Amino acid sequence: MKIALSAALAALIALPAAAHEYTAGSLSVGHPMAFETPATASNGGGYLTITNSGDDADRLLRIEAEGFDEVSLHETSTDDMGVARMRHVEGIELPAGETVTLAPGGLHVMFMGLGGDPFEEGEKIPATLVFEKAGALDVTFNVESRRGHDAKADHSGHAHHD
Numbered sequence: 001m002k003i004a005l006s007a008a009l010a011a012l013i014a015l016p017a018a019a020h021e022y023t024a025g026s027l028s029v030g031h032p033m034a035f036e037t038p039a040t041a042s043n044g045g046g047y048l049t050i051t052n053s054g055d056d057a058d059r060l061l062r063i064e065a066e067g068f069d070e071v072s073l074h075e076t077s078t079d080d081m082g083v084a085r086m087r088h089v090e091g092i093e094l095p096a097g098e099t100v101t102l103a104p105g106g107l108h109v110m111f112m113g114l115g116g117d118p119f120e121e122g123e124k125i126p127a128t129l130v131f132e133k134a135g136a137l138d139v140t141f142n143v144e145s146r147r148g149h150d151a152k153a154d155h156s157g158h159a160h161h162d
Helices: 002-019
Strands: 021-024 027-035 043-052 058-064 070-078 084-088 092-094 099-102 107-112 124-131 135-144
Touching: 021 135, 027 124, 043 058, 043 092, 043 135, 058 070, 092 099, 099 107
Parallel strands: 027 135
Antiparallel strands: 021 027, 027 043, 043 099, 043 107, 058 092, 058 124, 070 084, 070 107, 124 135
16 A cells, blocks of 8 residues: 555656656657746746757747737847847747757747736746647746746846847
8 A cells, every 4th residue: 555655646746747848749848937027027938948859850830828918939149249139030940859948048938918917936827839840739838936047138027129
C-alpha cells in the first residue's frame, strides 16, 4: 500500500511539470510563461521555447488568446547607440533540428490591452500557437513572479511600435 501511495504521489507531483510541455508533430513547446505586471501596465510579454526535432522546418505564424486587444509576435533589438526597439514580426522560423527561444530582450509574445487587469502570479493564460505545418496547439502561459529573474529587459509598460 505504501509503495502504491508513493507512486501515486510522485505521479501527482510530476503532473504539473509534464503538463507544461506541449507537442505538435515534431515540435515541442516548453514552459510558456509570462511575468506578473504592474497594475498600470497596458501590455505583458509571453515567453517559451520551441524545439523542432523534425527533418523539416516549420514556422510559428501567430498566437491567439481571448480577452486582449491584440496578441502578436514581437522582437526587441538594440541598435549601435544602445537604444532598444520593439517591432512586430510576421512569424518565427523554426529550423529543423533547432530550438528557438522566446525570451525578454529578444523574440517574444505581446499580450496587448490588459485594460487594468494586470497579470498576477499564479494566473493562467490559455492561448493557441498556430504553426504553418504542425497546425494549432493549445498551451497555457503560467504567470510567474519577477523575483529571481532578470527583469531589466521587461517592456510591459512600453508602447507598441510597428
